[in-house]
Amino acid sequence: GGGxxxxxxxxxxxxxxxxxxxxxxxRGLLDDGDPQGRLRLHYQPQVRLSDGAVTxxxxxxxxxxxxxxxLLPAAFLSIAETSGLEVxxxxxLLALAVRQAAAWRLAGSPYCVAVNxxxxxxVDAGFVPAVLATVAxxxxxxxxxxxxLTETSIMADPASTVRALCEIRDQGISVxxxxxxxxxxxxxxxxxxxxxxxKIDRMFIKELGQDDGTPDxxxxxxxxxxxxxxxxxxxxxxxxxxxxxxxxxxMTCDFAQGYALSRPVPADKLPEACxxxxxx
Ligand code: C2E
Ligand code: CA
Ligand code: CA
Ligand code: CA
Numbered sequence: 001g002g003g004x005x006x007x008x009x010x011x012x013x014x015x016x017x018x019x020x021x022x023x024x025x026x027r028g029l030l031d032d033g034d035p036q037g038r039l040r041l042h043y044q045p046q047v048r049l050s051d052g053a054v055t056x057x058x059x060x061x062x063x064x065x066x067x068x069x070x071l072l073p074a075a076f077l078s079i080a081e082t083s084g085l086e087v088x089x090x091x092x093l094l095a096l097a098v099r100q101a102a103a104w105r106l107a108g109s110p111y112c113v114a115v116n117x118x119x120x121x122x123v124d125a126g127f128v129p130a131v132l133a134t135v136a137x138x139x140x141x142x143x144x145x146x147x148x149l150t151e152t153s154i155m156a157d158p159a160s161t162v163r164a165l166c167e168i169r170d171q172g173i174s175v176x177x178x179x180x181x182x183x184x185x186x187x188x189x190x191x192x193x194x195x196x197x198x199k200i201d202r203m204f205i206k207e208l209g210q211d212d213g214t215p216d217x218x219x220x221x222x223x224x225x226x227x228x229x230x231x232x233x234x235x236x237x238x239x240x241x242x243x244x245x246x247x248x249x250x251m252t253c254d255f256a257q258g259y260a261l262s263r264p265v266p267a268d269k270l271p272e273a274c275x276x277x278x279x280x
Contacts, residue, residue: 023079030088042265043060044263047255047256059116094134098138111144119150128168131145181219182203242260
């Protein structure tokens with residue numbers, strides 16, 4: 001309000017041409033199997049608050065674009081997800097993550113790798129078989145793979161999503177409900193969702209502060225209790241300062257992830273990043 005604010009207009013000619021261009025390039029990469037490895041994953045450690053150990057890492061996509069530089073998901077993910085490329089992109093990235101997890105395990109660091117799954121994947125009949133084939137092909141113990149799904153994508157088609165999640169969990173792969181607290185109807189539906197973990201969205205962690213009575217502190221405490229009462233482990237994402245880390249531990253939150261511990265890093269930088277996170 002009041003003017004003076006520049007808003008990027010995604011609907012303008014250049015904006016939509018830009019999107020068309022990125023879409024064509026992305027489709028090309030997926031068609032060719034991305035031989036140059038332009039689509040890559042960065043990994044962010046998750047620390048267990050009871051003892052400070054890194055047990056899991058989240059895989060986050062980056063696109064090393066020849067002209068535009070390193071693109072974050074915000075620059076291209078919605079393009080993929082609104083153009084029917086989400087299943088192919090998710091499967092491509094899942095294969096990278098699974099191979100990396102298998103390599104870490106052989107190197108003596110058996111991290112569980114959490115992969116973000118685009119909405120639309122679990123209602124695709126080919127997705128679950130593809131996941132299972134990838135895990136089997138890499139010889140990865142299924143316990144070392146976790147799938148992260150947002151609340152909103154689960155609620156889009158609860159019946160078929162629940163079926164797919166049951167199948168995945170039957171095979172030993174775990175399931176995380178991402179961005180918890182940002183969707184609607186979460187409480188009514190959550191009890192029917194076959195999951196292992198709940199991730200409290202960063203918007204609630206950001207202003208956790210020192211005071212027990214703030215709405216965000218109440219929300220976080222309730223989410224932790226809710227998760228525990230449903231038998232889920234609870235992760236706080238977007239933890240940016242050590243104060244919040246201590247508060248979350250006192251609130252009996254199980255895991256934390258955020259810049260206070262480590263930024264997402266390329267696979268070769270992960271050992272250092274984990275050491276630093278474990279010292280924090
Ligand atoms: P998300 O799943 O909620 O992932 C967490 C995001 O928060 C990541 O942004 C991460 O870099 C960022 N983050 C982590 N710690 C902090 C912190 O302490 N402070 C702040 N301000 N941010 C933090 P990123 O990598 O840009 O990803 C954004 C979103 O894009 C993800 O949100 C996820 O929904 C989606 N995404 C990322 N990678 C993939 C992928 O491989 N596949 C799919 N389908 N979606 C992905
Ligand atoms: Ca996530
Ligand atoms: Ca999240
Ligand atoms: Ca989030």
